[in-house]
Amino acid sequence: DADVTQTPRNRITKTGKRIMLECSQTKGHDRMYWYRQDPGLGLRLIYYSFDVKDINKGEISDGYSVSRQAQAKFSLSLESAIPNQTALYFCATRDVLGYTFGSGTRLTVV
């Protein structure tokens, strides 16, 4: 099993719909992150969490929310999806040695 697992791998949704992207990890790390990747823009930080009770906004948090249900689970929600949220989303964990990324969720909002 992968250290960081994201579900679903691909999703197409309609404008205005609520959608949740899920992330789970088996590394036992406290720190978890959500990034989005857009062509030509690299990866940008949406939210990050130091532990279950500590959630922080990243540079592009508008239109997103997160939930840290347990140390191992960190979900990203789009309350009302819009087309410019079409992107590749990555979850990551971190320890002192560095970051581990999931395989990504490709989200298309039509």
Added chain:
Amino acid sequence: AQSVTQLDSQVPVFEEAPVELRCNYSSSVSVYLFWYVQYPNQGLQLLLKYLSGSTLVESINGFEAEFNKSQTSFHLRKPSVHISDTAEYFCAVSGVGNEKLTFGTGTRLTIIP
């Protein structure tokens, strides 16, 4: 604040030729530096990292990068590329004590047979 600049969005290279992918950063504090690789239709994989110690770091597949503090650079090099190196490469920086990992915009490496 911290930032990363990858000036080359695309780099075409002939197979078995050398390559250098450039990365410059800015930060007000000491940094950790990373190179990640993303193969077509896959996620991000750590290629190599600089945390401390020797300024020259190497990966298992022949890439190396050198931390140059005076030039604020962390360029990635390989003496002889292969078709399998075709991918997008991202440079990233994290300030020591800073939780945020900031990425460059990526360099797409295309190997020409």
